[in-house]
Amino acid sequence: MSPADSESAYFNNYPPPKALPKHESLARSFIEYHVESNRRVVLVTSGGTTVPLENQTVRFIDNFSAGTRGATSAEYFLQQGYAVIFLHRQFSLLPYSRHYSHSTNCFLDFMDEASPSDVSNSDHGHIVVRNEYQDEMRDVLRKYRYAKQNNLLLLLPFTTVSEYLFELRMLAKCMNPLGPNALFYLAAAVSDFFIPRDRMAEHKIQSSEIPKEFRSPEEAVGADDIYTGGFEQKQESSKKLVVNLDPVPKFLHQLVNGWSPEGSMIVSFKLETDPNLLVYKAQTALERYAHHLVIGNLLSTRKWEVVFVTPNPPHERWIRVPKSRRSKSISGVEDQVGKAEAAKRSLGEQTSAAPAEEPTKEEDTGYIATREGTEIESLIIPELVKLHTGMIEKFKR
Ligand code: PMT
Numbered sequence: 001m002s003p004a005d006s007e008s009a010y011f012n013n014y015p016p017p018k019a020l021p022k023h024e025s026l027a028r029s030f031i032e033y034h035v036e037s038n039r040r041v042v043l044v045t046s047g048g049t050t051v052p053l054e055n056q057t058v059r060f061i062d063n064f065s066a067g068t069r070g071a072t073s074a075e076y077f078l079q080q081g082y083a084v085i086f087l088h089r090q091f092s093l094l095p096y097s098r099h100y101s102h103s104t105n106c107f108l109d110f111m112d113e114a115s116p117s118d119v120s121n122s123d124h125g126h127i128v129v130r131n132e133y134q135d136e137m138r139d140v141l142r143k144y145r146y147a148k149q150n151n152l153l154l155l156l157p158f159t160t161v162s163e164y165l166f167e168l169r170m171l172a173k174c175m176n177p178l179g180p181n182a183l184f185y186l187a188a189a190v191s192d193f194f195i196p197r198d199r200m201a202e203h204k205i206q207s208s209e210i211p212k213e214f215r216s217p218e219e220a221v222g223a224d225d226i227y228t229g230g231f232e233q234k235q236e237s238s239k240k241l242v243v244n245l246d247p248v249p250k251f252l253h254q255l256v257n258g259w260s261p262e263g264s265m266i267v268s269f270k271l272e273t274d275p276n277l278l279v280y281k282a283q284t285a286l287e288r289y290a291h292h293l294v295i296g297n298l299l300s301t302r303k304w305e306v307v308f309v310t311p312n313p314p315h316e317r318w319i320r321v322p323k324s325r326r327s328k329s330i331s332g333v334e335d336q337v338g339k340a341e342a343a344k345r346s347l348g349e350q351t352s353a354a355p356a357e358e359p360t361k362e363e364d365t366g367y368i369a370t371r372e373g374t375e376i377e378s379l380i381i382p383e384l385v386k387l388h389t390g391m392i393e394k395f396k397r
Contacts, residue, residue, distance in 0.1 A: 003257070006249035010165070013197050017163040020170060023156050027085065027174045030154045034083045040181045040388070042082045043171055045188035046070020047089025049161035051195065053243070058204040060160075061243075065189035067092030069269075069302070069377065073185060074153070075143070076381035082183070083152045087167055089188070090157035096144035099136075110137060161191040165251055172259035180263035180395040183388050184255065187269050193245035205241065252289045263395040265388050266291035270309075273299045275339035279316060282309040293387065295380065298340055300333040303376060307340065308383065316344070319379050327373030 001009065034041050047067035050060040071093040074084045078095070086095060093101060100107035110133045113125040129137050147153040156171075158164045175182045256266055268291060270282040275298060282296035286309055296307040304327075305320040318341055321327075326334065 003249070003253040007251070007254050010162075010249050011169075014162045014166070016166050017158070019157075019163075020166055023167060024170050024174065026154060027156070027171055030083070030085065030151065031174055031178060033151055035177045035181075038181065040082045040183060040392075041085065041175065041178050042074075042077045042183040042185050043085045043087060043175065044070050044074045044077065044185045045087045045164070045168065045190075046074070047092035048189040049089065049164045049191045050159055051161055051191045051193065051245070052200070053195065054204055055197075055200050055202045056204070061191065061193075063189050063191070064299075065089070065092070067094075068098070070185075070187040071095050071098045072375055072377040073187060073381055076375075076377050077185075077385075078143070078147050078152055080381060080385050082385075083154075084147075085154045085156065085171060087156050087158060087164070087171065087188070090159050094155065095153065096140055096147070099140050161194055161248060164188065164190060165248075168251065168255070169259055172255055172261075175264070176261045178264065179261050180265075180392045182261045182264035183384075184260060184264065184266045185384075186252075186267065189271065190248070192248055194248050195243075196246055199244075207241075250289075252285075252291065256289050256291045263391070265293070265391050267293045267295060267384065270294050270296045271299060271302070272296070272340075275336065276343045278340040279307060279309065279344045282307065283316075286311060292391065293384070296340070298336060300331070300336045301339075303327055303329045303332055304334070305337050306376060306380060310387075319376065319383065321374045321376050321379065325374035327375070 031041060046065075047070060048063040048065035050062050053059045053061070067088055070086070070088060072095075074086050074095040077084050084095070088094065099105065100110060110129055112128050112130045114128045116122050116125040156167060158167050172184070252266075252268055260266060266289075268285060268289070270278070270285055272278040272281055278296045278298055282294040286294045290311075292310070294309045296309055297305075303321075305318060308317040308319065309315065310317070320337065
């Protein structure tokens, strides 16, 4: 099947999300507003998509992504003067509020009750931000309000993989008037497998046998012949669920060759867990979709290092947070930093990779240190903006 055929097969199989018309009208006016001021607009996708197991969904497959990369990157794009469409998994991290929404950074820990000043209500003090957090919170609040007051940030949520794909297609088409001022930054962890609608159970999958008289006659897929590949009878009262998933068509191809504006820049991410595979997989994605940049990252080191894989020299470029500035990460494994780059070299491949450099004194001032250390997105986004500027200039010539 050609990419265009699998596109129509996929979209014809699903009803569009209910929120799509509302999101489209919000996106159109947001984009129109920024086209008029010739501002660059980036679409940041963020968080994981779910794969429902039932049409009336009780259970679904999900992935690890919390939306940290997307939400953090959105802030640095805003800092660089971009307007941001933030297409995110509902309830994942959001720009600015992310600083206070982790379970380890509960906003309540930043607050205090001041001594009551009003004698008539002596047990009610004003709620205030604790002294030690005043400067940091003021800074975040100012940036957040600036983005809101200047209509620079549009938040659009999705949950399932099909909602994500409908939204992505709609937004890419709406972004057409932006031409080269459009940038796609696809950091979402999109499910690679799904259950086609015609194989999906309508109701909650039962773990035990239901008498025939309780099964609804209109249900397209009955409990006995559910898409899952079949239940294996284990004991009399329980069943083993075997899930049988189809691959989601890769829509990057359609994005690059159809939906996106002419001259726009498309950046995708590649996540791997095996250091030996990372660069290879990122290069393969770049060759397959012929877009502009793949940012490769390993699950265990994604907060400290990424690799830019580009069609033009240096082809492979590592960006790393210097050791002394690395944030602590519960899921991260610091020993793995440098492993993917070393793996590439040990294969004896000719590489024109630019080794990751320690920052010079001047660059040093550009580093943004949070309580938790330097955020790698503060290094990624300025580099990306330089590449985007180069593309815009080339397009104009
Ligand atoms: O949110 P965090 O916890 O901070 O984690 C961030 C991250 C690790 C999820 C992020 O940095 C990242 O790597 N995201 C991409 C994950 C990935 O490997 O995606 P993929 O290989 O399935 O897809 C590659 C690209 O193709 C993606 O940019 C995706 O948007 C796109 N895609 C994917 C599936 C699909 N059917 N169509 C697509 O176009």
